[in-house]
Amino acid sequence: MSNIVKISALSRKVFWLCAVIFTVLLIIAPVFLLFKYSISDASSINTGGSPVPLWPYNPTFRNFLYLFSDNQFYGVVINSLLIAFFTVIVSLLIGVPASYVLGRYQIPLRKPLLVGLISVRLFPDIASVIPVAEFFITIEAHNTYWGVVLAHTLLALPYVIFIGTSAFEPIPRDLEHQAMVMGANRFQIFLKILFPLAIPGLTAAAIYTFLLSWDEFIFAYFLLGLGRISTLTLYLKQKLAYAPPQNLLATISVCLSFPVIIFSLLLQKHMSAGITSGAVK
């Protein structure tokens, strides 16, 4: 009897271990294959009948060198960086004061306000992009940097306020109280006491906003289209339309994902907390 129990416990462990290994493989494989394609030479892609190798015949960084010698590539990377940078600035300028109020004051309906704020993000981007594009055509913001910056700010603002509110909230009220006793006004308290203490949370919000803008596709695509300004995601899409070599597609993809993967891993704790409270889509 005890033998049977032991065996079933063992087989359960083996099953569990296999499941974990399978999961890890399922997650690693696509990432590995993307990297493999990015260092593949032409002969490892057009194999002429023999199976596509799991490791390139002649691993090479030539795809990266080719990409880095392309002036258009630099142009789109700079555009993406500029748009992301200004999105961060505008989102923080608008979002931080709001999160200060939501985090420090007991305003009525605070909870529903925060829930409503996050629910804004449940509205489909693909539905809101049409009116925004039409509106931007009317005010001549179509095909401009600041049009995309305003749109990305719209996407990022709920997250910035949400993360920012939770950065301001836990700061002890005594600090504020004492400063006030010593004669500091509200603005000084905000600038000298609350803001410095909220910086870690706000940094997370800033990085999150930057990444959101960096890999955003839908709004960039509808607002910039095939105009004179292009971003890295649009460049990738444009290449996709002309039946490109797969290794080049993979190389651009690696360049697009690299910063996102690095910073996401750094922000992991915030991300997990954000997801469980519904903050991340």
Next chain:
Amino acid sequence: MTWKKTKIFKIQEIWPILPAALYLLGFLIIVLLYLLGLSFSNTARGVFPTLETYAEVFGMPEFREALLNTLVFVIIGTPLELFVGLFLALLLYKSFVLRNFIRSLVLIPLAIPALVTAIILFILFDFPGGHVNHLLLGKYDAVPQIIQAPVNWRGAKIFSLGISLLGKVWRDMPISMLIILSGLNSIDPELFDAARTMGAGLRQQLRRIILPLIIPSMSAVVLLRSIEMWKEFIFPFVLAGQHNLLGTLIESFYNNWGYADKAAVVALVLVGCIVCTSLLLILAAELNKRIVQG
């Protein structure tokens, strides 16, 4: 007398909230006004207000097909995401040596831009070459031949929408997992000890303790994921060029054919579908709670 009670707020002190509030409200109003305005007009003939565009869109076979495709996408995709999330959460719930490392690893799909994930699938499911076709043709030694001729994954409707769904589920795995994991973590571990003492096996613990207690997290996953499924755009856009979901239909109406009015109608239908689904799910959760309690 505490600080909190004395200082509720003065209206002149909460003005910093205004820029953000105006920004979001302003865009909300613009979005709704333009959507309604466009959908009730016929831009080609310059007529407003009219129901012509609605009638025209509802009569189009493209629209009906996209609606049906999206419905199937939601009906298959939502439970799939729930099961994958449940599976992963149960797998990584108990503590083991590398748990934290593996939990971080599982977050990777979320850290890869959806466009890139779609492109990985685009490359892997290439036709006539590509890893998947070669694998199924039995070109790798370890795997027997399953198909006779390479499959045009991105061409056939069922396959192209299938791989879009695959990409979507792969990318969203961590979200469902984390929500369910947070539900699991809120269960008092003493319950398991008690159940074990009373002789309950793993299966009984799962059925009698875990599942009933994580119903709220599962409802949250179903609600959020079904909304995401309705909204899906990027995977079908890259992988299922010839077969539209509502999202990609909006894109092709607007960008390929230049019909802003028709695109707005489809966008409103999409929003309507999301609202109806959410209401239904919330109602179902509410009823379930009543039945369980009563």
